[in-house]
Amino acid sequence: MGKVVLAGSRRVEPRRPYWFAMVVCACMVLAPWSGALAMRLVKPGELPRLGAGEGLVVLALEVGAPVSAIRIAEGEGGTVKVLSGLTYGRNIRVYAAKAGDYRWSQLDLFTWSMRSRMTLRSDAFRFRVLPGQMNYPGDLVIAxxxxxxxxxxxxxxxxPVMDWLESSHPALARAMPLRYVGLYPDPFPDFYRQARAHDDRPATALNGGREPPAPGALPLPVELLWKPERLAAVSLNAAGDLLAESVRDEGGRWSVEVVDLVAGTRRRLGAFDGPAYALAWKDDRTLIAAAGSGRQRHVVYRLGSLGDANAVQALEIEGAGRIVDLLPSDPESVLFEGLDSRGTLVVHRIRLGGSRSIRSFVTARTRDRLNPDVGNDLAWFSDGSGALRAALAMRDEVPVLLHGRDGDFHEVWRARQEGGFEPAGLSFDGATIYGFTDDGRSQRDLVAFDPQSRQVVRTLFSRPGVDVVGMLVDAHREPVAVRFYASGRLVTEYLQEAGQEQARLLEAAFPGRTVAVIDRSADGSKRILWVDASDQPPRLYFHDAATGRSEMIEEIAPWLSDKTFAPAHVLAATASDGLAVEAFLTLPHGPGRRPLVVYPHGGPIGVADTLHFRRDVQFLASLGYAVLQVNFRGSEGYGRAFREAGMGAFGKEIEDDIDAAVKAALAAHPLDPDRMCVLGASYGGYSAMVSAIRWPDRFKCAVSLSGISDRALVFTSSDLMRDPDVRRQQERWMGDPNVDLARMQEASPLYRVEALELPLMLVHGRDDARVDFEHTRRLVRLLNLRGAPPVVLAFPGMGHSFDDPTALDIAWTGIAGFLRAHLGKPMEPPGAGAGR
Structure with missing residues (x-):
């Protein structure tokens, strides 16, 4: 992997883990690639003589974890090859092997103090060696x-395997073409050989991309707009007078603070290494804060007199874990779960007293745990009295829900890739599970599930064409409201008229804004509101129902408070087959017709654009460009039929929906039809390139961020494809390469590269496991063969989305320069900005 971003003068260095030196030391003492004679090494430059029923196999490993050895098995049998002496990064060799079925079987990991063996069970690790062929089963990527x-x-x-063979085994590469032998076919090696048949340039000369043009002055600097938000979590105590906050200061340091909502004062309780995402009040003066992901570090704060800033006692709970239940009926204890010294998940009732630290499962005996041994349990849930009633566990690598009591638990639910019941919470008595389902329904409804009969027994909320996304419960864990999106805004609808009247009052107080109650006092009279809009960053308000007054407490991004943002307009469009489609047009202020950036969302199924505040949309609008977001078929929120209409519609009907929305926007708003570009991420990047191919006279340019260029490649290079259920789902969504390969190629930009005539910009993380960088690597190679290198930004160490500030700055500054080069500035005539 190279270290330097392909454009720009700044560098984004790949992170080298702490154990790198250890791996290097191990490589100095381990024998290289040792193993049985079932596979024999082919040395560089060697042309091996294959025996009857033998083939060649290219074994490539990308090592990013402390690995001492990897085992390969034949069929269901034992080890036939041990690969050791592995270096950090790429390891690649060619072997002669007996034809047959093989599998990557085991992985040996090591640290300074222990070794462990990991068995690879998924059928995605199987491959076949064909006789007389150069077989390639894909790289084994270990992170x-x-x-x-x-x-x-x-x-x-x-x-890159073909490039390596060309340089290390040139005669072999010419004599025996590479063939991919994973679960699905890959036509690219043959396609690439034909494309390069008469091109003698070395592969290294075909990897480059152009740098994006300099954008000039930016009205909203990327660094300012994407600055991390100030708050990570908030929690209101039962009395409604104290608000706990997880706060980030200007230096990036995190702490927990408490705001006295009556006196208007603020108190800092303690610092954390990262954000405390979980804040919970045990009682009105006892706060528990948790930081970290997964098993968390917990600190208990006991607040004394509000007037005494020093009257705070902070006690840490020993060991990382999770609070299962605050046990409101027991003022001194909570239920806490974590892993004991043997790695067993244990639940204990722990007392919050003490003067130095609070003992938990670390010092408790495993045999005294409250949770029964159900095997592979991940998390436990209790009823209103604190009794354990449900557990999330793994069965056959699938999450399942166990339900019962008094140690007797049975599986009542199993996760599915599509449809099914989705648990959301236990009733107070633990006998009912509340959640969502669209099985046999036209939309996702809020329902009650009986774990005894394993059936949905009641529908609590249903509305045609509306997918419920969340529920609110009262102090007795009974659902009191649902949440769903309507015309892009998050709506809270209460199940009783009294609550609905309060919701109407809040909406009237914040017209055109999304208003969500994120916490409230025990009696419901004091509330914390989250308020935002497409043109307003989020703010926190304190609302007193008795007086009807709302007072702002916090701005989540106060550095944006003096900025003016562009509002969004809701559009209705009708697709060519009559399907109704909703879209949102963000229109910057100013006279004249605005250039337009069409911005399709990712997913594409089960995802939707909304009218919450979006940094990327407002950045584009700050440049003077209108931004069109389309909830095309397949999008979430519009019911089951609309969502399922997106299956099999990739590259065709989905883009037809976008086309209809573009036409509706041009007809209804002051947009310049001669200055339009299309930009998207993930599926949106694929859609951008497809649109550039289908409508080359409409758009001036296209930008793909982490985009799909080859639909068949998704099946052989995405982290999702380990799961056979996901593979079956993707076959329904985008086609089965074993059956529909020709059709999938026809709808893939990689195989339509001759039609990609518009200026193209590609932005991609080199460590993207979802949409592998191979998508961009192949497309860049073919475009260079055509003499049309794209603008490229490739980021080492970055995955499917970016959170690194330097990478974000380089990417969006580059996008601004690219758009300005092809769309000009908003007030310039068409073409005035070209070539800048």
Whole structure:
């Protein structure tokens, strides 16, 4: 992997883990690529003589975790090859092997103090060696996933393998073409050989991309707009007079603070290494804060006199874990779960007293745990009395829900990729599970599920064409309201008229804004409101129902308070087949017709654009460009039929919906039809390139961020494809390469590269596991073969989305320069900005 971003003068360095030196030391003492004779190494430059029923196999590993050895098995049998002496980064060799079925079988991990063996069970790790062929099963990619753990996937990186063969085994590469032998076919090696048949340039000369043009002055600097928000979590105590906040200061340091809503004062309780995402009041003067992901570090704060800033006692709970229940009926205890010294999940009732630290499962005996041994349990849930009634566990690598009591638990629910019941909460008595389902329904409804009969027994809320996204419960854990999106805004609808009247009053107080109650006092009279809009960053308000008054407490991004943002307009469009489609047009202030950026969302199924505040949309609008977001078929929120209409519609009907929305926007608003570009991320990047191919006379340019260029490649290089259920789902959504390969190629920009005539910008993380960088790598190679190199920004160490400030700055500054070069500035005539 190269270190330098392909454009710009700043660098984004790949993170090198702490154990890198350890791996290097191990490589100095381990024998290289040792193993049985079932596979014999082919040395560089060697042309091996294959025996009857033998083939060649290219074994490539990308090591990013402390690995000492990897085992390969034949069929269901034992080890036939041990690969050791592995270096950090890429390891690649060619072997002669007996034809047959093989699998990556085991992974040996090591740390300074322990070794562990990981068995690879997914059928995605199987491959076949065909006789007389140069077989390539994909790279085995091993990434660090924490102390003594790793994530493992197979990724089809055929292009760099072909480059390596060309340089290390040139005669062999000419004599025996590479063939991908994973679960799905890959036509690219043959396609690439034909494309390069008469091009003698070295592969290294075909990897480059152009740098984006300099954008000039930016009205809203990327660094300012994407500055991390000030708050990570808030919690209101039962009395409604104290608000706890997880706060980030200007230096990036995190702490927990308490705001006295009566006196208007603020108190800092303690510092954390990162944001405390969980804040919970045990009682009106006892706060528990938790920081970290997964198993968390917990600190208990006991607040004394509000007038005495020093009257705060802070006690840490030993060991990382999770609070299962605050036990309101027991003022001194909580239920706490975590892993004991043997890695077993245990639940204990712990007392919050003490003077130095609070003892938990770390010092408790495992045999005294409250949770029964159900095997592979991940988390426990209790009823209103604190009794354990449900557990999330893993069965056959699938999440399941166990339900019962008094140690007797049975599986009542199993996760599905599509449809089914989605649990959301237990009733107070633990006998009912509340959640959502669209099984046999036209939309996702709020329902009650009986774990005894394993059936939905009641529908609590249903509205035609509306997918419920959340519920609110009262102090007795009974649902009191649902949340769903309507015309882009998050709506809270109460199940009783009294609550609905309060909701109407709040909406009237904040017209055109999304208003969500995110916490409230025990009696419901004091509320914390989250208020935002497409043109307003989020703000927190304190609302007193008795007086009807709302007072702002916090701005989540106060550095944006003096900025003016562009509002969004809701559009209705009708697709060519009569389907009604909703879209949102963000229109900057100013005279004249505005250039337009069409911005399709990712997913594409089960995802939707909304009218919450979006940094990327407002950044584009700050440049003077209108931004069109389309909730095309397949989008979430509009009912089951609309969502399922997106299946099999990739590249055709979905883009037809976008086309209809573009026409509706041009007809209804002051937009310049001669200055339009299309930009998208993930599926949106694919859609942008497809649109550039389908409507080359409409758009001036296209930008793809982490975009799909080859639909078949998704099946051989995405981290999702380890799961057979996901593979079946994707086959329904975008086609099965084993059946529909020709049709999928026809709808893939990679195989339509001759039609990609518009200026193109590609932005991608080199460590993207969802949409592998191979998508961009292949497309760049083919565009260079045509003599039309795209603008490219490739980021080492970055995944499917970026959170690194430097990467964000480089990417969006580059996008601004690219758009200005092809759309000009908003008030300039068409073409005036070209070539800048």
């Amino acid at each position: 660090d996933a924490g102390w003594s753990h790793a994530s493992v996937r197979v990724a089809n990186h055929a292009l």
